Amino acid sequence: MEIIAGILVLLMIASAIAAASFQDLMNAVIASCIVSLLAALLFYLLQAPDVAMAEAAIGAALVTGIFVIAVKRTKRFEE
Amino acid sequence: MNFLSEYTYYIGAFSLIIIGLYIILVKKNLMKVIIGFSIFDTGIYLFLIAVGYLREGTAPVFSKPGLDAGKMVDPVPQALVLTAIVIGVAVLALAVILAIKIYAHYGTLNLRKIKEQRW
Amino acid sequence: MRKLISIILLGMVATGLFMSISQIPFGEPGERIGDHFINQGVNETGATNIVAAVVVSYRGFDTLGEVSVLFTAAMGLGAVIGLVRRKKTHTPIEPASLIVYTGCRFLFPVILLVGTYIVIHGHLTPGGGFQGGAVIASAFLLMYLGCRGKRIRENLSRGLESLGGLLFILLGVTGLVIGRDFLFSFLPEGEAGNLISAGIIPLIYMAVGLKVGSELTGIIDHLIEDTDELPE
Numbered sequence: 001m002e003i004i005a006g007i008l009v010l011l012m013i014a015s016a017i018a019a020a021s022f023q024d025l026m027n028a029v030i031a032s033c034i035v036s037l038l039a040a041l042l043f044y045l046l047q048a049p050d051v052a053m054a055e056a057a058i059g060a061a062l063v064t065g066i067f068v069i070a071v072k073r074t075k076r077f078e079e
Numbered sequence: 080m081n082f083l084s085e086y087t088y089y090i091g092a093f094s095l096i097i098i099g100l101y102i103i104l105v106k107k108n109l110m111k112v113i114i115g116f117s118i119f120d121t122g123i124y125l126f127l128i129a130v131g132y133l134r135e136g137t138a139p140v141f142s143k144p145g146l147d148a149g150k151m152v153d154p155v156p157q158a159l160v161l162t163a164i165v166i167g168v169a170v171l172a173l174a175v176i177l178a179i180k181i182y183a184h185y186g187t188l189n190l191r192k193i194k195e196q197r198w
Numbered sequence: 199m200r201k202l203i204s205i206i207l208l209g210m211v212a213t214g215l216f217m218s219i220s221q222i223p224f225g226e227p228g229e230r231i232g233d234h235f236i237n238q239g240v241n242e243t244g245a246t247n248i249v250a251a252v253v254v255s256y257r258g259f260d261t262l263g264e265v266s267v268l269f270t271a272a273m274g275l276g277a278v279i280g281l282v283r284r285k286k287t288h289t290p291i292e293p294a295s296l297i298v299y300t301g302c303r304f305l306f307p308v309i310l311l312v313g314t315y316i317v318i319h320g321h322l323t324p325g326g327g328f329q330g331g332a333v334i335a336s337a338f339l340l341m342y343l344g345c346r347g348k349r350i351r352e353n354l355s356r357g358l359e360s361l362g363g364l365l366f367i368l369l370g371v372t373g374l375v376i377g378r379d380f381l382f383s384f385l386p387e388g389e390a391g392n393l394i395s396a397g398i399i400p401l402i403y404m405a406v407g408l409k410v411g412s413e414l415t416g417i418i419d420h421l422i423e424d425t426d427e428l429p430e
Contacts, residue, residue, distance in 0.1 A: 005087050006087050009087050009094075016099075019098075019102075035095070035118055042088065042091065046152070048131075048160075050161055050324045051164070053324060054165065055124070059117075059121065061339065062168055062335060062336055065336075065418065066168075066172050066175055069421050070178065070421070071110060073182070079187075079189055086220070093216065100208055104204035104208060134226070139236060139248035139249055151236050153230050154248040155231055157249050161326075162264040165331075165332065166268060169413070170271050172271070176278050
């Protein structure tokens with residue numbers, strides 16, 4: 001269980017760094033969506049199913065949708 | 080090494096908070112800053128949930144008889160984070176719509192170029 | 199220069215944070231306020247999901263405050279959108295492909311059903327008004343993305359949202375009238391584990407689910423409506 005948690009945490013940190021470094025904002029949004037999804041899995045491993053459910057529905061679906069709409073309306077590339 | 084295996088979740092939360100703060104402080108693009116806020120949020124939620132964890136604990140739900148109440152994780156941080164996540168998305172949507180309006184007004188999202196946002 | 203100051207500040211924050219986090223033991227049992235809720239929660243509230251008992255019963259007033267924060271954020275969003283009204287440009291919207299359209303129409307009622315289930319069973323299994331409301335709102339987001347050009351009726355969503363808030367406050371005031379304090383559980387607790395049990399917790403969670411679902415759907419509707427109006 002600890003190994004799985006370690007792998008998930010490493011993937012999460014890698015996605016967060018990717019979200020920070022991407023020039024294309026759409027890629028950054030998808031990377032932050034992956035951070036939320038992995039955080040939901042970690043919440044499940046930490047025995048918090050309520051929070052995992054909320055994070056999966058909101059962090060991975062709604063926030064990504066809002067960001068995608070916003071990026072589509074503004075500039076796609078960071079200058 | 081022992082520290083790493085013991086504090087896996089804390090390290091994840093710590094890294095997310097630092098990366099989020101880095102994005103907020105250093106990046107110039109307004110939309111990137113809002114993404115940084117979202118990552119910062121996630122780090123804080125992970126930290127609060129990890130503080131309430133009990134080793135070999137079970138979720139605080141009496142779904143079947145025979146569950147030991149003494150081996151359940153703390154429900155209070157979970158309740159706190161639950162409402163914080165829902166509030167977070169509403170505030171995030173407000174920030175995003177302000178960013179869209181700023182883009183419509185100034186024609187750029189670069190914080191260095193917007194006069195009122197410069198420091 | 200600015201970057202240097204930022205990095206120095208970040209280093210200071212990181213050092214302080216690391217020093218404090220490394221002092222907190224992980225997974226150790228200790229003095230917790232949650233112990234009372236775990237040991238007495240089922241007897242006192244009748245809900246088997248202790249998180250729901252804490253959110254709705256022990257911290258019910260706090261939840262009302264959080265719901266009003268949500269309402270304020272949605273209202274501010276509506277106000278910001280209302281500031282800049284543009285004339286409607288009827289750009290033709292490209293429809294989604296047949297597979298996406300059919301898939302979305304097939305999935306929409308299923309997701310809605312799951313969301314309703316999560317709301318109604320909040321006091322028994324993990325779930326509740328906040329999660330279920332979010333799932334319902336994500337079903338509407340899917341509808342917006344897959345079936346372009348469809349809209350919810352704005353008055354209906356606003357009315358449902360107000361109904362949810364009103365229901366919450368009415369239940370609280372009824373508790374004040376019948377019992378001794380705000381949000382007093384005036385219904386019988388029933389047998390723990392049954393669907394109809396736990397006093398007013400399921401009713402309040404339904405109100406919260408209605409409010410959160412319609413609120414988030416309204417936010418998405420505002421965003422999509424606004425973006426359709428902006429000229430390219």
